[in-house]
Amino acid sequence: MDATSSAEKLPAKADAREEALIRRVQNGEREVFYELVQPYERRLYAAAFAILRNQHDAEDAAQEAILKALKNLKQFRFEARFSTWLIQITINEARMRRRKEHADVMEPIGEYREDEGTYTPRDFADWREIPSESLERTEVRKLLLEALATLGVKYREIFILRDVNHLSIEEVSEMLGISRASVKTRLLRARLMLRDLLAPKMSSGWFSTSTLPKGEKPW
Amino acid sequence: MVENCEQVWREVSNYIENDLDPALRAGMDEHLRQCPKCRSVLEGTRNIVRLYGDERLFQVPLGFSWRLRHKLAGAQPTWQSVGFGWLVAAAAMTLIVGGFVLANSSSRAHPAVLSHMAAPAKPLPEGLIVVVAEHGKLFHLAKCDYIHAEGTFVRTMTAQEALREGYAPCLRCLGEYVMKVALDFARRRGLAV
Numbered sequence: 001m002d003a004t005s006s007a008e009k010l011p012a013k014a015d016a017r018e019e020a021l022i023r024r025v026q027n028g029e030r031e032v033f034y035e036l037v038q039p040y041e042r043r044l045y046a047a048a049f050a051i052l053r054n055q056h057d058a059e060d061a062a063q064e065a066i067l068k069a070l071k072n073l074k075q076f077r078f079e080a081r082f083s084t085w086l087i088q089i090t091i092n093e094a095r096m097r098r099r100k101e102h103a104d105v106m107e108p109i110g111e112y113r114e115d116e117g118t119y120t121p122r123d124f125a126d127w128r129e130i131p132s133e134s135l136e137r138t139e140v141r142k143l144l145l146e147a148l149a150t151l152g153v154k155y156r157e158i159f160i161l162r163d164v165n166h167l168s169i170e171e172v173s174e175m176l177g178i179s180r181a182s183v184k185t186r187l188l189r190a191r192l193m194l195r196d197l198l199a200p201k202m203s204s205g206w207f208s209t210s211t212l213p214k215g216e217k218p219w
Numbered sequence: 220m221v222e223n224c225e226q227v228w229r230e231v232s233n234y235i236e237n238d239l240d241p242a243l244r245a246g247m248d249e250h251l252r253q254c255p256k257c258r259s260v261l262e263g264t265r266n267i268v269r270l271y272g273d274e275r276l277f278q279v280p281l282g283f284s285w286r287l288r289h290k291l292a293g294a295q296p297t298w299q300s301v302g303f304g305w306l307v308a309a310a311a312m313t314l315i316v317g318g319f320v321l322a323n324s325s326s327r328a329h330p331a332v333l334s335h336m337a338a339p340a341k342p343l344p345e346g347l348i349v350v351v352a353e354h355g356k357l358f359h360l361a362k363c364d365y366i367h368a369e370g371t372f373v374r375t376m377t378a379q380e381a382l383r384e385g386y387a388p389c390l391r392c393l394g395e396y397v398m399k400v401a402l403d404f405a406r407r408r409g410l411a412v
Contacts, residue, residue, distance in 0.1 A: 034288050041284060046277040055280055063287050067294050118225045121260050130266045135275040144276060163271050188232040194271070195263040 018082055026074050033070050040083050043165045044090045050160035051094035053149045061097050065090035087165060088175050091157070098153070119189050122196045147197040155190035162187055221246035227257040231264050343388060343396075347378040351386050358382075363392035 021036045037044075044065060049058035069089050076085060134140045148156060161172045162183070169187075173180045221227060227247055233239050234247055251258050270276065349358040353372040358381035359365065366373070378388075 030291075034291055037287075038284070041279050041287070042274065042277055045279045045283065049277065059280055059283055059286075063283075063290055066287060067290060070291065070294060118229050120225075121228060121256075121263075130270060132269065132273050132275075135270065135273050141276055141278075144270060148271070159271070163268055164277060166272065184232065188229070191232060191264050191267050192228070192260070194267045195260070198267070199263060 019078065022073065022076060022078075022082060025070075026076075030070065033073070036082070037066050037069070037086065040086050043083065044086055046160055046164045047087050047090045048094040049145075050148070050156040050164075051091070051098050051153060053156075057097060057101070058094070061094040062090055065093040068093065083165075084167065084171055084175070087161070087167070091161075091175065119192045121192055122199070143198070143201060147194055150197060151190055151193055155186055155193065158183055158186045159190035159194070163191070221250040224250075224254060224257050227251070227254070228260055231261055234261065235265055235268060343378045343393065348375060349378050349381050349393075350375050351381055351384075356387060357389040358386040358393075359389045360392040360396060363389055365389055365391050 018036065021032055025033045025036060041062070044062040045058055048061040048065070049055070052058050052061060065086070069086055072089075076082070135144075148159070151159070157176065158172055161167045161175065162169070167175070169180050169183050173183045176183070221243070227234075227250055230239060230243065230247060234244065239247070251261060348361070350361050350363075350366065350373050351358045352366050353374070355366070357365075358376075358378065361375075376384075381388075
């Protein structure tokens with residue numbers, strides 16, 4: 001699938017400032033390209049990480065995708081959001097690298113399960129709300145990323161696009177070339193699987209009772 | 220009306236995203252009030268969406284931005300030169316391939332080329348004035364250093380006439396000519412300085 005053409009089918013508009021920057025780059029001011037992509041660095045890195053599950057590979061893929069975006073920017077016709085177009089290129093780049101470099105790697109949980117049927121949650125412990133401040137802690141971020149990495153790639157991709165990059169169901173469906181129903185089914189499964197994976201830690205109070213200096217709150 | 224827990228689990232994503240018809244949502248609300256298992260599933264899923272949606276979770280590696288800017292700076296001149304390079308390469312290739320095509324296709328209508336080292340080319344303007352040296356096999360631009368015309372008679376003719384008589388273009392002077400045309404074209408299009 002051609003990254004630069006498929007993403008452009010999505011109906012959306014870049015905002016005015018972004019559009020002005022894109023036109024400047026298209027007219028030869030390539031030195032402002034970084035200004036254009038800088039707000040999306042994190043999202044592109046996350047998209048690549050979802051597929052490659054490795055910090056170095058994800059960085060390489062995201063940066064290569066950005067270079068390809070620069071090379072192909074003249075073809076961008078404002079028929080899609082610029083961010084969506086960038087993410088599409090990144091997804092394609094990461095998928096290509098995964099095929100090339102990780103062909104022999106076994107895919108983890110859920111990759112070969114059928115989407116049909118109801119996913120049955122395994123843990124029903126009473127969870128309280130986990131404060132967002134807990135994300136300031138490295139071990140919490142590590143735990144969440146490790147849990148995500150155990151999902152099959154088809155769940156990781158959709159979860160990252162929807163819940164991390166906040167694309168709409170329609171955009172994810174268009175980007176991955178699958179139906180809206182499949183996107184919703186896989187998204188539900190990804191969320192429930194992550195919930196099951198993290199449930200023992202969350203419900204047992206891991207987030208709040210791990211070793212902390214006396215008097216210091218966990219978040 | 221929600222009849223069982225499975226129905227709640229199937230719809231928990233849609234519930235969080237507020238993508239349910241009002242009747243089903245009301246039914247789920249009623250079920251959730253009475254079912255601690257389903258409340259656990261709902262709250263746990265909400266936690267997942269909220270935590271993974273937080274910008275602090277995915278942070279680019281240290282130095283990511285610097286390395287990216289470095290790569291972008293390195294890529295910029297390449298983009299210009301690639302475009303121009305392709306233009307020149309395409310022009311040169313056209314000259315060579317066109318020459319072979321013409322030599323092969325017109326061998327019956329016209330005399331064979333006089334040199335086995337070169338071949339005539341299509342892209343040259345037919346009215347271009349060129350010179351040929353007596354006993355020579357190539358046609359040249361007038362100032363070409365490779366005419367080898369000492370002591371011989373030099374004739375002037377158009378490129379079309381030279382091709383018709385079986386002369387082949389000199390790849391040095393006419394190659395430079397094609398390059399110059401390509402460069403002028405590139406400058407007009409802003410592809411080269």
